Each structure stands twice: as structure tokens, then as C-alpha cells.
Amino acid sequence: MLTILFDGVAYGMLLFVLAVGLAVTLGLMNFINLAHGAFAMLGGYCTVLLMQHFDVPFLLCLPLAFLVSAVLGALLERTLYRPLYNRPHLDQVLFSIGLAFMSVAGADYVMGSGQQNIQLPLWLKGRTEIGEDPWTLGMGHYRLLIILICALLTIVLQSVLTKTRFGSQLRASVDDPVVASGLGINVNKVFLLTFAVGSGLAGLGGALGAEVLSIDPIFPLKYMIYFLIVVSVGGTSSITGPLLAALLLGIADVAGKYYVPKLGGFIVYSLMIVILLWRPQGLFSRGGKS
Amino acid sequence: MNSNSNSTKSSKVSSHDLNAMRESLRSISKFKPLELIFWVIAFATPLILPSHDMMISEIAITALFALSLDLVLGYSGIVSLGHAAFFGLGVYTAALFAKFFIPDPLIGLLVCGVFAGTLGWICSFTILRGSDLTRLMVTLGVALILLELANQIDWLTGGSDGLQGVIIGPVLGQFEFDLAGQTAAWYSISISLLVFLIVRVLVNSPWGFTLRVIRDNRLRAMAIGVPVSRVLISVYTIAASIAGVAGGVLAQTTGFASLDVFAFDRSADLMLMLVIGGVGWLYGGIAGAIIFKILQSELSAVTPQYWMFWIGLLLIILVQVGRDRIRGWLTPTRLLGASSRSEIHTNKIANLKEGDS
Numbered sequence: 001m002l003t004i005l006f007d008g009v010a011y012g013m014l015l016f017v018l019a020v021g022l023a024v025t026l027g028l029m030n031f032i033n034l035a036h037g038a039f040a041m042l043g044g045y046c047t048v049l050l051m052q053h054f055d056v057p058f059l060l061c062l063p064l065a066f067l068v069s070a071v072l073g074a075l076l077e078r079t080l081y082r083p084l085y086n087r088p089h090l091d092q093v094l095f096s097i098g099l100a101f102m103s104v105a106g107a108d109y110v111m112g113s114g115q116q117n118i119q120l121p122l123w124l125k126g127r128t129e130i131g132e133d134p135w136t137l138g139m140g141h142y143r144l145l146i147i148l149i150c151a152l153l154t155i156v157l158q159s160v161l162t163k164t165r166f167g168s169q170l171r172a173s174v175d176d177p178v179v180a181s182g183l184g185i186n187v188n189k190v191f192l193l194t195f196a197v198g199s200g201l202a203g204l205g206g207a208l209g210a211e212v213l214s215i216d217p218i219f220p221l222k223y224m225i226y227f228l229i230v231v232s233v234g235g236t237s238s239i240t241g242p243l244l245a246a247l248l249l250g251i252a253d254v255a256g257k258y259y260v261p262k263l264g265g266f267i268v269y270s271l272m273i274v275i276l277l278w279r280p281q282g283l284f285s286r287g288g289k290s
Numbered sequence: 291m292n293s294n295s296n297s298t299k300s301s302k303v304s305s306h307d308l309n310a311m312r313e314s315l316r317s318i319s320k321f322k323p324l325e326l327i328f329w330v331i332a333f334a335t336p337l338i339l340p341s342h343d344m345m346i347s348e349i350a351i352t353a354l355f356a357l358s359l360d361l362v363l364g365y366s367g368i369v370s371l372g373h374a375a376f377f378g379l380g381v382y383t384a385a386l387f388a389k390f391f392i393p394d395p396l397i398g399l400l401v402c403g404v405f406a407g408t409l410g411w412i413c414s415f416t417i418l419r420g421s422d423l424t425r426l427m428v429t430l431g432v433a434l435i436l437l438e439l440a441n442q443i444d445w446l447t448g449g450s451d452g453l454q455g456v457i458i459g460p461v462l463g464q465f466e467f468d469l470a471g472q473t474a475a476w477y478s479i480s481i482s483l484l485v486f487l488i489v490r491v492l493v494n495s496p497w498g499f500t501l502r503v504i505r506d507n508r509l510r511a512m513a514i515g516v517p518v519s520r521v522l523i524s525v526y527t528i529a530a531s532i533a534g535v536a537g538g539v540l541a542q543t544t545g546f547a548s549l550d551v552f553a554f555d556r557s558a559d560l561m562l563m564l565v566i567g568g569v570g571w572l573y574g575g576i577a578g579a580i581i582f583k584i585l586q587s588e589l590s591a592v593t594p595q596y597w598m599f600w601i602g603l604l605l606i607i608l609v610q611v612g613r614d615r616i617r618g619w620l621t622p623t624r625l626l627g628a629s630s631r632s633e634i635h636t637n638k639i640a641n642l643k644e645g646d647s
Binding site: 090100266 | 363369371416419420421422423424426427428430431432434435438439442554555558561562565569596597598599601602603604605606608609610
């Protein structure tokens with residue numbers, strides 16, 4: 001049972017890293033970006049390619065995947081996303097669906113429609129077991145690594161947002177772009193950087209989860225709903241909201257698949273609808289700001 | 291949209307203005323000759339292109355489905371990504387009803403409408419609260435739940451194999467569904483026309499105008515005494531039952547039901563069609579369905595699996611250039627009854643009501 005909990009936490013952590021960029025664009029910049037999964041897929045494919053063809057070690061792939069996705073994110077933000085910030089949500093939805101569709105077809109064209117797997121290095125394949133029988137905790141080393149990296153990232157992100165100058169600039173730009181730019185903050189640059197980091201994190205998540213999530217061309221559509229659940233259930237006013245939502249979702253999903261495999265996604269979706277009806281602004285949001 | 295451009299004008303309206311307004315309102319609801327020509331051509335297509343009967347039928351069904359989404363998205367401004375839920379429910383209802391109860395298609399459609407409408411009524415309470423994102427998620431979630439459900443209860447729905455062996459009786463006891471699909475094409479077009487006419491009356495009624503008032507400015511609508519929640523519940527219920535009917539027609543004409551009717555792609559494609567044709571315009575869905583289906587069959591003939599790429603590119607261009615601007619270029623095609631004009635009327639009515647109070 002503890003093992004399931006552990007796997008759930010690992011999965012949830014992974015979802016959090018994947019979705020946190022979306023939490024920022026959607027929550028802070030109020031942009032509905034359904035193409036977020038495409039950046040994650042890019043990171044995953046980067047890792048697959050680098051490991052298969054250039055024998056790059058797994059750990060080195062992670063920052064590379066982050067970089068590639070971040071650069072692409074920055075490029076797209078500058079060219080395609082920025083004009084849409086103030087447009088109706090319908091336009092944003094249409095645009096990002098279009099982008100997601102293109103990424104799906106593009107990945108299919110370049111990489112083929114099959115599922116890509118990576119060979120984990122030996123030291124990640126092991127498994128440590130602690131405790132007595134009913135309470136055995138089996139920890140896959142790979143999942144342990146996921147949890148470690150994600151926990152580290154969360155702490156870094158939270159402190160960047162709350163403690164640093166850039167964090168305050170971002171929050172100021174989001175609350176009132178006009179006043180912020182009047183105070184000498186380069187709002188466009190702040191948004192550009194934020195978007196790039198968000199996309200990069202998605203890429204990192206995709207790379208990190210290449211083994212558990214199974215990277216294939218329909219990845220952006222398959223996981224879109226999960227990212228959106230994390231963000232909408234978690235609320236968008238803080239980092240901790242999406243984190244808790246992601247953990248909840250991860251545990252519910254893993255446990256659901258283990259105990260009642262027939263009901264599968266049914267539980268997750270019903271839970272989401274109930275939560276959203278109960279608290280439309282998200283489970284962990286404080287104010288009534290929409 | 292110039293939704294606020296009229297609000298600064300004086301709010302006093304003279305009786306002369308009032309009469310002019312009534313006249314102009316009446317003129318939009320009049321049936322125009324071009325519309326008649328359009329429907330005549332639509333009914334003639336199965337004769338002109340007998341080899342494309344199934345395609346024609348599919349376009350008519352899709353147009354009906356798009357009409358349903360237009361009520362919600364175009365007229366009421368609710369972004370829904372899960373409209374396939376009602377369509378899919380209609381498909382399975384029609385198939386199961388014909389298989390286990392009565393094979394008569396028209397009774398089947400009524401049942402579809404009632405079932406999907408009931409689901410729509412229940413779901414309508416979920417779209418009243420929250421932001422665009424919450425609504426997006428909830429509508430999407432309902433479609434996904436139904437998909438899971440249809441997949442799990444495979445003793446009834448056939449699961450992922452689909453539901454086969456549905457035999458539909460003749461329409462009105464006269465016209466058998468043939469293999470070539472000519473009856474199917476006419477049947478689909480007739481049902482589409484029937485529903486279209488009902489919707490046409492609805493959106494040009496005072497109720498239809500309150501929809502647009504809510505879309506353009508919900509706060510103001512509340513302030514002038516429009517029962518926002520009640521209107522939204524009713525429009526969502528009606529739209530859902532129309533989607534259910536569209537699904538029912540699909541099941542009856544193809545004699546088959548499969549899980550992909552609930553898929554996300556279907557909702558997304560539908561929204562795309564509507565946007566291509568133009569939202570908030572009754573013929574938008576029809577135009578979009580025709581363009582989309584023809585493009586799809588042409589482009590997939592060239593590169594079957596990369597159809598998604600082209601449609602994605604089209605979407606991005608559409609949004610980047612601006613939907614309104616593209617529509618501006620195509621003004622001649624909007625002779626069938628444009629929406630920006632009716633929007634101005636909506637504003638006038640909003641002002642009028644302000645003047646009264």
C-alpha cells in the first residue's frame with residue numbers, strides 16, 4: 001500500500017513539474033494554453049534522441065531538454081503567443097489547439113507513430129524495500145530521483161517567486177501590466193522569460209518522465225486534460241495549490257488504476273467535476289478572483 | 291466586436307426610433323430568397339451527386355451538430371469543449387433504442403432529443419459558475435466520463451468494438467434506408483432543415499436576443515432584469531437535445547455506434563468548423579461543416595495522417611490574422627443573414643431597455 005502511495009507521489013510530482021508552467025501562463029498571465037503538452041513532448045523526444053543516437057547520459061539530457069523546450073517556448077511566445085494575450089479565451093483555445101494538433105502531426109512525421117522508450121542507466125533500475133510485509137515500502141530508484149528533483153524544483157520555484165526581485169516583477173506585471181511598465185519593469189521581457197521557463201520545465205518533465213509517461217505523438221492531447229486538472233483544481237494563486245492538486249491526482253490515479261482498474265479515469269474526472277462545482281476557483285485558492 | 295460602441299449614445303428613444311427598430315428586427319427574421327435557394331440546392335445534391343450520398347448525409351449531420359454548438363458558443367458565449375458528450379449520447383441512445391425497442395427512426399430521434407436534453411439540463415447547472423477555464427474543464431470532463439462509461443459497460447454498448455447490428459425501420463414507414471445512402475442523405479437534410487427552422491425562430495425571438503445580451507455583457511443583462519441563469523439553462527438544454535438528435539441521425543444512417551463519438555477530437559473539430567464558418571451566425575455552422583468536410587476528404591486523400599497538421603496550421607492562421615478581419619474580407623458571403631448586424635440590434639435593445647427603466 002505504501003508502495004502505491006509512493007508511486008502516486010512520484011507520479012504527482014512529475015505531473016506538477018509538467019503542469020507548473022501552465023499554472024503560470026494560465027493562472028498568472030490568464031492565457032489558456034492547451035498546447036502546453038507539446039513542450040513536454042519535445043523534451044521527451046529530445047531525451048530519446050540524445051540517448052539513443054548520441055549516448056548522452058540520462059542526467060545530462062535533463063538540462064538539455066529544458067534548454068531546447070525553453071528556447072522554443074521563447075521563440076513561440078515572441079512570435080505567436082504575445083499578440084493573443086488580450087484576445088478572448090476562445091481565440092486562445094483555438095490557437096493552442098491548432099498548435100497542439102500541429103505538434104502531434106509533426107511528431108508523427110519526424111519520429112513515427114510508435115511509442116519511444118529510453119534505456120535507463122543501471123543505477124536507476126534498482127529498487128529498495130523497507131519495512132515489514134503489510135507496510136512494505138518499495139521505492140524504485142528512478143521514482144526516487146523524480147521525487148527528489150521535483151521537490152528541489154518546487155522549493156526553488158517558490159523561493160524565486162516570493163523572495164527574488166524577478167518574482168516581484170512578475171507578480172507586479174501580472175497584477176497590472178500598465179502600472180508595472182510605468183515603474184520601469186520591462187513587462188514583455190518578464191512574460192517572455194516566464195513563458196520560456198514554464199515551457200522549459202514542461203520539457204524537463206517530459207524528459208524526466210520519458211520512462212513512465214511513454215512518449216508518443218498523441219502525448220500533448222493525452223496529457224492535456226491532466227495538466228488542466230492540476231491547474232484548475234489547484235487554483236492558480238500560488239505554487240502550492242497546483243502542487244497539492246498534482247499530488248492528489250497522482251495518488252488517485254495510481255491507486256485507482258491499481259485497486260479498481262475498470263473504473264480508471266472515471267474516478268478522476270468525476271472528482272474533478274465535483275471539486276470544480278464545489279469551488280470553481282480551485283480547491284486551494286483563497287480569494288474569489290476570477 | 292463593437293459591443294460597447296452604442297452604449298454612450300443617449301438612452302432616450304423616441305417612438306419613431308421604436309417603430310424603425312421593430313421594422314429592422316422584423317427584417318432580420320424574414321426568410322431571404324438566397325436561403326431558399328440554398329436549401330433547394332441542398333435537397334437537390336443527392337440527385338446531382340448520387341455517388342457522394344454518405345458524405346452529404348455526414349455533412350448535414352455535422353452541420354446540425356455545429357448549429358447546436360453555435361447556440362451555446364456563438365449566441366451565448368459559453369466556451370464548451372465537451373459538446374461531443376451530447377452527440378455521443380444521442381448516437382448510443384438511437385442505436386440501442388432501435389436495437390431493443392422500436393426501430394422507427396423518428397420516434398428514436400425524439401427519444402435521443404429527450405435523453406440528451408435531460409443530460410444537458412443536468413449539466414447546465416455546472417456551467418453557470420466559474421471562469422472560462424472551469425467551464426472548459428467541466429464540459430470536457432462530462433464528455434470524458436461518458437467515454438469511460440461507454441467503454442466500461444461493454445455488455446450494453448459493445449465497448450471499444452462498437453455497437454453493431456443496428457437495424458433501422460423505414461422513415462415514416464415508407465422510405466427504406468438503402469445501401470447507397472440516398473434515403474439517408476435526404477433524411478439527414480430534412481431533419482437538419484426542420485431543426486434549423488426551429489432554431490431560426492428561437493434566435494430571432496426575444497429569448498434569442500436575451501442570449502446575445504448575456505454574451506455581450508452579462509453584468510448589464512443582469513442589471514436590466516434578464517434572468518441570466520434561467521436563460522442559460524434553457525439554451526444549454528435545447529442545444530444538448532439538438533446535439534443528441536444530430537447524434538441520433540448519425541447512428542440511424544450508419545447503423546453503427548463507436549466510442550470515437552465521445553472523443554475530444556470531435557468536440558475540437560466541431561468548434562473549429564463553427565469558427566471557420568463564423569460563430570453567432572446560423573449558417574456559420576453549415577458553411578463550416580461543408581468547408582471542413584470537403585477539405586478533410588481532399589487533404590486526407592493527399593496525406594492521410596497529416597490532416598491534423600493542416601487543420602492546426604489553418605487554426606493558427608485564422609486566429610493570428612483575426613477571425614473578424616477574415617470575416618470582413620468575405621462580406622459578400624454573409625448575405626444570408628449576418629451576425630454583426632444583429633449584434634448592433636442587440637445593443638440597441640439593451641439601450642432601449644435601459645431607456646425604459
